[in-house]
Amino acid sequence: MSKKIKLGIVGYGNLGKGAIEAIKQTPDMELVAVFTRRDPKNLNINEPNVKTLQIQEASDYKNEIDVMILCGGSATDLPEQTPYFASMFNTVDSYDTHAKIPEFYESVNEAATKNNTTAIISVGWDPGLFSINRVLADAILPNGENYTFWGKGLSQGHSDAVRRVEGVKNGVQYTIPSESAVDKVRSGENPELTTADKHSRVCYIVAEEGADKAKIEKEIKTMPNYFADYDTEVHFITEEELKRDHSKAPHGGFVIRGGNTGAGNKQIYEFSLKLDSNPEFTASVLVAYARAAYRLNQEKQYGAKSVFDVAPGHISPRTREELRRDYL
Amino acid sequence: MSKKIKLGIVGYGNLGKGAIEAIKQTPDMELVAVFTRRDPKNLNINEPNVKTLQIQEASDYKNEIDVMILCGGSATDLPEQTPYFASMFNTVDSYDTHAKIPEFYESVNEAATKNNTTAIISVGWDPGLFSINRVLADAILPNGENYTFWGKGLSQGHSDAVRRVEGVKNGVQYTIPSESAVDKVRSGENPELTTADKHSRVCYIVAEEGADKAKIEKEIKTMPNYFADYDTEVHFITEEELKRDHSKAPHGGFVIRGGNTGAGNKQIYEFSLKLDSNPEFTASVLVAYARAAYRLNQEKQYGAKSVFDVAPGHISPRTREELRRDYL
Numbered sequence: 011m012s013k014k015i016k017l018g019i020v021g022y023g024n025l026g027k028g029a030i031e032a033i034k035q036t037p038d039m040e041l042v043a044v045f046t047r048r049d050p051k052n053l054n055i056n057e058p059n060v061k062t063l064q065i066q067e068a069s070d071y072k073n074e075i076d077v078m079i080l081c082g083g084s085a086t087d088l089p090e091q092t093p094y095f096a097s098m099f100n101t102v103d104s105y106d107t108h109a110k111i112p113e114f115y116e117s118v119n120e121a122a123t124k125n126n127t128t129a130i131i132s133v134g135w136d137p138g139l140f141s142i143n144r145v146l147a148d149a150i151l152p153n154g155e156n157y158t159f160w161g162k163g164l165s166q167g168h169s170d171a172v173r174r175v176e177g178v179k180n181g182v183q184y185t186i187p188s189e190s191a192v193d194k195v196r197s198g199e200n201p202e203l204t205t206a207d208k209h210s211r212v213c214y215i216v217a218e219e220g221a222d223k224a225k226i227e228k229e230i231k232t233m234p235n236y237f238a239d240y241d242t243e244v245h246f247i248t249e250e251e252l253k254r255d256h257s258k259a260p261h262g263g264f265v266i267r268g269g270n271t272g273a274g275n276k277q278i279y280e281f282s283l284k285l286d287s288n289p290e291f292t293a294s295v296l297v298a299y300a301r302a303a304y305r306l307n308q309e310k311q312y313g314a315k316s317v318f319d320v321a322p323g324h325i326s327p328r329t330r331e332e333l334r335r336d337y338l
Numbered sequence: 339m340s341k342k343i344k345l346g347i348v349g350y351g352n353l354g355k356g357a358i359e360a361i362k363q364t365p366d367m368e369l370v371a372v373f374t375r376r377d378p379k380n381l382n383i384n385e386p387n388v389k390t391l392q393i394q395e396a397s398d399y400k401n402e403i404d405v406m407i408l409c410g411g412s413a414t415d416l417p418e419q420t421p422y423f424a425s426m427f428n429t430v431d432s433y434d435t436h437a438k439i440p441e442f443y444e445s446v447n448e449a450a451t452k453n454n455t456t457a458i459i460s461v462g463w464d465p466g467l468f469s470i471n472r473v474l475a476d477a478i479l480p481n482g483e484n485y486t487f488w489g490k491g492l493s494q495g496h497s498d499a500v501r502r503v504e505g506v507k508n509g510v511q512y513t514i515p516s517e518s519a520v521d522k523v524r525s526g527e528n529p530e531l532t533t534a535d536k537h538s539r540v541c542y543i544v545a546e547e548g549a550d551k552a553k554i555e556k557e558i559k560t561m562p563n564y565f566a567d568y569d570t571e572v573h574f575i576t577e578e579e580l581k582r583d584h585s586k587a588p589h590g591g592f593v594i595r596g597g598n599t600g601a602g603n604k605q606i607y608e609f610s611l612k613l614d615s616n617p618e619f620t621a622s623v624l625v626a627y628a629r630a631a632y633r634l635n636q637e638k639q640y641g642a643k644s645v646f647d648v649a650p651g652h653i654s655p656r657t658r659e660e661l662r663r664d665y666l
Contacts, residue, residue: 031600035480112663137666139474142650143609144665146467149626149654150619152363196612262606271622272359275586275614281471282610284524286603291478294599298477318651318661322470326477326646333646335440337472338465 015039015304016074017297018099020065020091021081022046022053024259025104028293029079030057036297038327042075072098076307077300080104081293089114093121096129096314100303102296104134111137119314128307130315133299134292135283136160136263142317143265143281151269151277155200159187159208163261163288171236172213175229177221180249182256184212187264188241198268198276206239213244216252261288298325343367343632344402345625346427348393348419349409350374350381352587353432356621357407358385364625366655370403400426404635405628408432409621417442421449424457424642428631430624432462439465447642456635458643461627462620463611464488464591470645471593471609479597479605483528487515487536491589491616499564500541503557505549508577510584512540515592516569526596526604534567541572544580589616626653 017039019026026044033041043061046053050062063071068078078095080103082088088105095101096118105114111132122129132138136158144156161184168183191208194201213230217223227244231237247255262283269277285291299317302324306315323333345367347354354372361369371389374381378390391399396406406423408431410416416433423429424446433442439460450457460466464486472484489512496511519536522529541558545551555572559565575583595607613619627645630652634643651658656665 028600035599037480108666111666112659115662132666139478141666142474145650145654145656145661146470146626148656148665149629149650150467150622152365152655258603269622271363271615271618272356275618277614277619277622278590278612280608280610280612282608284606284608286605287599290599290603291605294478294597294605298474301477316651316658316662316666318654318658318666319649321647321649322473322477323644323646326473327480328473328476330644330646331440333473334443334644337476338436338439338460338469338644338646 015301016042016076017300018042018068018071018075018078019044019081020068020078020095021087022048022055023081024289025293025296026081028287028290029081029297030055030060031290032294032297035294036301036327039297039301043071068095069098075099077102077303079296079300081296089117092129092131093117096122096127097125098127100127100307101129102133102299102303103129103131104138104292104296105132106134106137108137115314115316123313126307126310126312128303128312128315130299130303130306130317130320132316134295135285138292138295138317139283140263140265140281143279144267145318147265147267147269147279151267151271151279153271154267154269154277157195157203157208157266157268158263159192159266160263161185161187161209161261163263163285164256164259168211168236171233172215172230175226175233177218177223177226179216179218180252181213181215182252186210186212192264192266195266195268196278196280198278200268204239206241210241210243211237213242214247214252214256215244216249217246258286259288261285301325301327343629344370344404345628346370346396346399346403346406347372347409348396348406348423349415350376350383351409351411352617353621353624354409356615356618357409357625358383358388359618360622360625363622364629364655367625367629371399396423397426403427405430405631407624407628409624417445420457420459421445424450424455425453426455428455428635429457430461430627430631431457431459432466432620432624433460434462434465436465443642443644451641454635454638454640456631456640456643458627458631458634458645458648460644462623463613466620466623466645467611468591468593468609471607472595473646475593475595475597475607479595479599479607481599482595482597482605485523485531485536485594485596486591487520487594488591489513489515489537489589491591491613492584492587496539496564499561500543500558503554503561505546505551505554507544507546508580509541509543510580514538514540520592520594523594523596524606524608526606528596532567534569538569538571539565541570542575542580542584543572544577545574586614587616589613629653629655
């Protein structure tokens with residue numbers, strides 16, 4: 011076997027932890043170091059061969075790490091970190107602020123092109139696998155409509171929003187795809203649907219002692235942007251129930267395209283994920299695309315890339331011969 | 339807009355007809371000619387700008403056709419036709435004899451490499467889109483299991499088999515995925531399942547007058563390889579019912595991978611198709627990959643390729659900027 015691809019991880023949140031687990035499952039890659047802004051001594055990584063280092067030390071590892079897996083957040087970490095690390099390393103990241111992807115791409119592309127590195131941006135499931143399916147389905151069935159549904163899943167942003175309501179001690183919010191909307195789309199009707207038509211929202215709330223539950227419920231259900239347009243349920247539970255039943259981070263969703271070919275034959279294309287752990291799955295996608303970043307760089311394909319630029323075989327540990335024989 | 343990609347079609351069966359329809363839906367490609375072994379005068383193509391020509395005339399069109407879409411069958415046509423046409427044109431085909439793909443690849447690769455053409459083999463949905471999903475899922479969730487289910491769909495091979503039974507005037511066979519098997523796989527149990535565990539078979543038979551229906555049913559249900567191991571239903575219907583209810587060629591299926599990440603979190607990856615017309619959908623995939631064959635050839639990526647070698651963006655008519663902005 012040829013030499014293993016050497017990886018670094020930047021950031022030790024849920025995504026970084028998921029990446030450590032995902033790398034252990036790969037036969038052809040190994041983790042060299044985890045870089046953090048915290049005091050590295052306080053990370054409990056428990057992997058004897060993995061260094062824990064400060065983020066500023068990364069530049070010393072230019073020759074020891076093939077691909078850096080960037081596990082920071084999209085709001086403030088990645089817009090800074092990806093161009094910075096792409097000036098020294100091949101990178102993958104999960105940048106997911108859809109509206110700002112074009113400018114993010116430009117700044118990463120400039121850094122990577124200048125330094126002959128390869129940076130695959132916006133990797134994960136949405137953006138990522140869902141994006142691939144939106145593009146394939148659109149290319150294959152030009153006469154049709156794409157639909158993306160999210161959930162059932164815990165939404166971080168909406169959970170934060172309910173926790174800011176007065177009288178709420180703790181809480182979580184699940185986004186639920188509307189079954190009737192999914193059924194309509196699967197039937198090939200190609201209906202017009204808003205995001206609110208496609209989803210409902212369910213909140214599990216721990217109220218502070220003596221808080222006015224009716225008021226909390228009303229405030230949540232009428233919150234503009236987050237809940238007002240949606241069919242929303244609010245359930246009050248205890249802190250123990252919250253810990254017991256709602257401490258995982260499940261997620262998932264569907265991409266469906268209904269298309270027409272010939273004299274009106276309906277063709278339904280569907281991709282879906284049902285994930286027990288959103289961060290562990292996203293990290294698994296990042297790790298597979300780290301393999302592609304390394305290979306594209308070996309082929310001198312420098313600059314910023316997205317999942318649209320990566321052939322499926324490039325993320326697989328298997329040889330093309332094996333893939334053609336056993337997977338085609 | 340840049341010049342349109344010029345296409346030819348070889349073979350005027352259901353797949354070739356589907357390709358004509360699919361090309362009409364593309365903004366950036368146009369059909370130049372259909373080549374046939376029959377007398378071209380007898381083809382009723384009804385497209386004033388499309389030539390109908392004999393297959394031997396194709397070599398005169400080397401400079402007028404960018405990609406040839408090969409719509410012949412896998413048993414005898416493509417093993418001969420793909421290497422022959424790949425020596426003159428970029429090609430796409432839907433070669434689907436899984437066991438013989440490696441040798442088919444070698445013979446096509448030799449012809450294409452020698453002549454600086456690009457030949458994408460085994461394009462469609464299985465092999466094709468299903469293959470892509472088997473590879474992506476395996477790369478992302480190494481600790482897991484892939485499952486492929488086919489149906490509900492009309493199987494040509496099994497329909498031929500029932501029609502050979504004595505006393506059968508006409509008939510069709512549908513392959514049906516077992517709901518309980520699909521549910522088990524979707525739950526992430528990763529069960530051991532044979533092809534017979536995963537599917538049942540339903541036959542609609544028009545018996546000849548006076549034929550012994552019990553004997554027909556028994557002969558079908560005990561037919562080795564085709565039916566003996568399967569849960570099989572046999573229904574007798576009239577010729578009119580057959581024409582009315584069973585003259586379409588629907589098909590579809592699922593690729594599901596159940597994987598585990600971290601400390602046993604279940605992650606379910608699923609891709610599915612529900613097709614009113616199998617040949618029209620397969621043709622639509624071929625036409626989209628014709629675009630990729632042309633582009634890969636422009637990039638001097640010569641030789642035989644499979645869907646594993648084609649980045650998603652390469653089959654899309656949209657620019658990379660548009661894809662990043664609207665589809666990522």
